[in-house]
Amino acid sequence: MSGHVELIAPPFAGHLHPILGIGVELAAxxxxxxxxxxxxxxxxxxxxxxxxxxxxxxxxxxMTAIADPVERIGRRPVRLHRQFRATLAVLAAIRDELDDGWRPDPPAIVVADFTLxxxxxxxxxxxIRWFTxxxxxxxxxxxxxTPAYCGGLLPPRGPAGRVRDAAARAAVRTFKRSVFALNARPLRELGFTGAFRADGTEQAYSPDTLLALGLAELxxxxxxxxxxxxVGPVRYSPPGRPGAWGARAAAAPTDGGGPDAPHRVLVAFGTHLAPEKARLVEALDRVAALLPDVAFDLSLGGTAGSDAPRPDAAPADARVRVIDYADYDxxxxxxxxxxxxxxxxxxAALAAARPAVVIPVDYDQPDVAARLVHHDLAERLDDRVLRAGAAGAERLAAAVRRALAPSAARRAALERFRDACARNDGAVGAxxxxxxxLTTSRPVGGRTTGARA
Known part of the structure; x- marks a missing residue:
């Protein structure tokens, strides 16, 4: 199979499924x-x-133990470094296995998820050319x-905000340099000479082509x-295969019928961190009791072997049902x-122009939430709402009610981004x-149309 395109990703849905969407388009x-x-x-x-x-x-x-730790990582440098150290041995073994496989069967291009x-x-x-x-x-x-991984900062308002952003950027880059310094030997063995290149870009990402699977407008x-x-978002859900990777096929939402049919809301919480999922299951029982005209489908991102709560742990309210996964289309x-x-x-919610309530938990999720809030596409709630008992349920129920009756401005923003998603199919663009x-030896990296300088 020499000369092929090799796509590499961890098994987690948020990383693997976009890679599969690109692979399906290439195979076509x-x-x-x-x-x-x-x-x-x-x-x-x-x-x-x-x-x-x-x-x-x-x-x-x-790999699951690393990605799904017992405690949240958040902005805690010690926990971040501990998680990073845990990945080094795994990455070294993967590097050696990839190297052995590429000697007799080299691909023309490697496209690797940023986590590898x-x-x-x-x-x-x-x-071999390498794309991220x-x-x-x-x-x-x-x-x-405005930098990421600082709790989901919104754009600055005035000089004080710009000073805040500068300090936050310096802190992030100092942390990354410190991590490299503390792990210099194993990182050099993996092929990295520093956290950053001379031009300031990160060595963890390809200097050739970095495929941003999202909207520049966001x-x-x-x-x-x-x-x-x-290149745009890649929206791809593998077909359900009962008994293979999912214990049950994806359930379709119930069709409404008549003027008295309830509103239907999808609650998709496929994050890592099983304890947060369990808290959501408990909170949703209270929320459903507060919203008698709303029916909920709850997806916890389950796959075979997941230890996330299963249907027998679902809220007791009949208007809440658990589905294995949500079809983003x-x-x-x-x-x-x-x-x-x-x-x-x-x-996916943007592509469907659906108003959202976002409860970010960890990793880049607060930064995604900040972008949705900045463009008036969603309302953000702190994840403490899941641990606040009846008071938290009331806050979440009120937010769901507001999402079901979005303002004219939010509707217009959602329609604008739905159109942007329709124009930018990430699988096709990638x-x-x-x-x-594949048809040229020159680098294809470069600023995308619309990217801000």
């Missing part, structure tokens, strides 16, 4: 594709009609503007590295969405960039 163009991930991802890869390569060195239980940066130095050793896929463009480091004002190409059948700020569900790269 008769471009040979192979998707590399762990054993847990294999059924989904094959359900997409793609060739799977299973990483024997990447244990699914270990070891693919880059490995590809360079074999003369970034499902959440907010996570790309910046040298100006991002906050800032400059972008020259390699960034905004069918969100127009809901009146509103409550979600955790994951890039995938956020972009495949265009990759296909162009």
């Amino acid at each position: 163009r008769s471009i040979p594709v192979r998707v590399t991930s762990t054993a847990a991802a294999r059924p989904r890869i094959e359900a997409a009609g793609l060739t799977a390569r299973v990483l024997e060195s990447a244990d699914d239980a270990t 940066p070891v693919a880059g130095p490995g590809a360079a050793r074999h003369g 896929a970034m499902p959440s463009p907010a996570a790309i480091g910046s040298t100006d503007g 991002e906050l004002e800032r400059s972008w590295p020259a390699a960034v190409r905004f 069918r969100l127009d059948r809901y009146d509103a969405v409550v979600h955790h700020g994951g890039a995938g569900i956020a972009q 495949a265009d960039v990759i296909q162009q790269a």
Whole structure:
């Protein structure tokens, strides 16, 4: 299969599913594709009609334990560093296995999810072009503007806000340099000489092409590295395969019938951190009691082997049902969405022009929420609402009620971003960039149309 495009991602839906969407589009163009991930991802890869390569060195239980820690990471440097240290051994094993496989069977291009940066130095050793896929463009480091990973900052208002942003950017970059300094030896063995290149871009991301799988219009004002190409969101859900990767097929939302039919709201909480999911299940029981004219579908991002709450742990209210996963192409059948700020569900709600209530938990989710709030696309609630008992349920119920009756301004904003999503199919855009790269030896990186300088 030499000369193929190799797509690499961890098995988690928010990372794997966009990669699968790109793979399906490439395969439709008769471009040979192979998707590399762990054993847990294999059924989904094959359900997409793609060739799977299973990483024997990447244990699914270990990777899940790293991504789904007992305690939240948040903005706590010690916890962030502890999680990073845990990934180094896994990345080293993956690097060696990729290297061994590429010797007899080198791809023409490697497209790796941003969480697996070891693919880059490995590809360079074999003369293979390396692209980074970034499902959440907010996570790309910046040298100006409002930085990410600082709790979901909104754009500054006046000089004090600009000083705040400068201090936050300096803190983020200092932390990243410190992490490299504390782990210099294993990182150099992985092929990295520092946290940043001479031009200020991050070594963890490709200097050739960084596929930003989102909308440039959604991002906050800032400059972008020259390699960034905004190609649009990739909205892809693998077909359900009962007994394979999901215990049950995805349930379709109930069709309303008649003027007395309840509103229907999707609650999609596919975040890591199982304790937060359990709190949501408990809170939703109270919320449903406060909203007798609303029916809820609850998706916890479940797949086979997940330890997230199952249907037998669902709220007792009959107007709440648990579904294994939500088909992102069918969100127009809901009146509103409550979600955790994951890039995938956020972009799917925009594509369906559905008002949202966002409860970010960790990682880049507060930054996604900040962008939705800034463009008047959603209301944000602090995740403490899930731990506030009856008072928290009342706040969440009130927010759901507001989402079901959005203002004229919010409706207009939602329609504007729905149209932007329709114009920017990320799978098509990414495949265009990759296909162009296959026919030329020159780098295809560059500023995307509309990216702000």
